[in-house]
Amino acid sequence: MSEKKHRVSRRQFLNYTLTGVGGFMAAGILSPMVRFALDPILKEEAGQDMVAVAQVKDITTEPQRFDFKVKVKDAWYESEEPRSAWVFKDENGDIVALSPICKHLGCTVNWNGEKSNPNRFFCPCHYGLYEKDGTNVPNTPPPAPLDRYEYEVKDGTLYLGKAKPRGEA
């Protein structure tokens, strides 16, 4: 049993065993805790119910602001959060519902908010501008068009879902 004949010495073997067993125990202790902490990124995104917002007959070609409430479940805290949308019919008669949240830094935009820029959405925080269809005006701060709400029409009522970036809605 001379140590020279073995490629792994007694000391090395004990070191490996100790490291292995120690690592196994540490993993057993830490893995549930780490999974526990990582839970938020692994949770499926909760879907959002479509909410009745307006009567279709009230919607014109001029953007109008409609306020509504969505049920939000924040872990153990459930609440109704206020939302609003700028809703109008475009030239094809299709309904467009824009989120009022500026794509620059999240302020709230207004239709015709500034007199020198008629028929545009205006953000008062940093003078961001958007065309009627939500496209951001070049050389103003916003980097992207306004988000669009998912929508559906049932029995003459407009229902809105989540606001999504243009192209995804």
Add this chain to the structure above:
Amino acid sequence: MLNKIYDWVDERLDITPLWRDIADHEVPEHVNPAHHFSAFVYCFGGLTFFVTVIQILSGMFLTMYYVPDIKNAWESVYYLQNEVAFGKIVRGMHHWGASLVIVMMFLHTLRVFFQGAYKKPRELNWIVGVLIFMVMMGLGFTGYLLPWDMKALFATKVGLQIAEATPVIGPAIKTLLAGHHEIVGAQTLTRFFAIHVFFLPGALLGLMAAHFLMIRKQGISGPL
């Protein structure tokens, strides 16, 4: 790879003596269960420490979800236990570990007592050990309230009444612990939380450091 990183750091900072000092020490034959199986009784101190480490870790993770507030405490515990992955396990570790710490600590105390290991020159370490025992009891008492369910509330009311029974200063102690003259409520919960996660663990770490330094300095007591 790891070896190279270690060598790189060691070359500059000479860290080897630091951990050698901690890790390399003689384990006397009478303490080694490989020689005398009955020496397993010497494991209880280390096991207490091991469970304490688990308590600290699981407690840190639990505070990611727990809220020390009378409106949210119970709900947040319910949420972390039933909605969060491995919530049952992590809370279970903290729950069962709390009892296990007391058991291990008690067995460790018994061993030291029956072997007379507390005698000169180790009296100071015995005293520090008793202080650790009290801190652990405090951790158990304050932690019990945190889920804010009926059992927790009434256990705490009983505990506070026991404190109140102290001669002369009893009522003052009780008010200080509960944060209010009569109500066991919002301020009691925040106080117990602060004591449970900051004050007592801080004291515990200091006392444990003293405990370990002393045993390394004096060495483990000789065979019976």
